[in-house]
Amino acid sequence: MTALTDPMGFLLFTKGPLFNIAIAIFALGLLARLAEILLLGRRPNFAEPRAGEWLPGLRTVVTRTLPDPGTFKRAPFNVVTGLIWHIGFLVALLLFIPHIELIKGLFGVSWPGLPNPFVDLVTAVTLVALAATLVHRLNHPVKKRLSTVEDYLVWTVTFLVVLTGYLAYNRLINPYPLALGLHILSAELFLIILPFTKLTHIFTAFIARWYNGASFGRRGVQS
Template sequence: MSTSVDFLLWVRGPGFDIALVVFLIGIVIRLLEVLILGRKPDFAEPRGAELGAGLRTLVTRTLPEQGSFRRSPFTVVGGYIWHIGFFISLFLFIPHIELINATIGLSWPGIASNLVDAVAAVTIVTLVAMLFSRMSHPVKRYLSGPEDYLTWLVTILPMITGYLAYHRMIDPYPLALGLHILSVEILMVVFPFTKLMHAFTFFIARWYNGAMAGRRGVQS
């Protein structure tokens, strides 16, 4: 690994392959680990159907309950901003779409790069603010362990390296691009072993919550 190009070639070659293997195997294992556990049969006569209520909760939990919003507006709004910003940066930035198109053949329209740039800046700032909130809010500080800070770090790193690469603030460019790809690979590798898994399991969690409440006739 003598030059930045060698580094880039490694991260987008073997590095990417390793990350992909860990990411995919990890996620599939985690999901099956959860799902295969199953549920005991429920003999209580249902008041409502599980399916509709479960699916509704899947959607409705995206919006905060009013009282929680009033009590923790920062967590809610900050959470929205950075999640949306992250997804815009990830999926609407044209080079990313190109990458996805080149690897799996799916494509969709992107948005102007300078707009993504602004979104990314806001996302980074919000993530930093979220970190401060995590370190200062009594509940979040109490709950947080090394994993919470690790996942924060591996989430913000691709944003920062992407921002730096886009603005060419790391020299030479192959190094910038390589660091960006590497940071994404770190994210992919860390993903299945941490709370980042919520990106997949929250579907299951919301569904169970909604279904179990729906069975009792409550829309949770």
């Protein structure tokens, strides 16, 4: 009874060897990317700084995260849907109790979670918002032209992670070990492609925002 074809064997494979492989590829890839970015740094600026770097940098991290009125007026759909599903994804990822247990098991840190039905609702909204982004991308002539295979790959894997999680929690796939195994498998795919696709923005977006603000601040420009 060690066959991969049976649901429990599949679950134990995704929870065991495959998880270790995925997390190793993720750690290796992400650290390689971050080390490269941070070590390369920027060309040294010999001009005398007009103001500090840290405060403007941190301010930009906040201001560029919040939607500004101009962008909202130009592309309200992007701002609203984007915010909804990003927040939903983070809530499901970080505040669902089984996920908190996983993080606690991995890193030993934990925090309080949210009641499951609330996370379930948030997940459903996230799924709808994600589906809407795809429809929008396919119907918008400019975005359709700009989209690459990577964009669709990233969307598919992200959607699969949320979808399988929703199906597993609501026990819509039977038996449950199969449902949970599929969810873990798609999360592992997400981890594996993360460092090598634009999913890396999860880690680099805030670095980039800080960089921008710091650079503006140094030159005394409002960021």
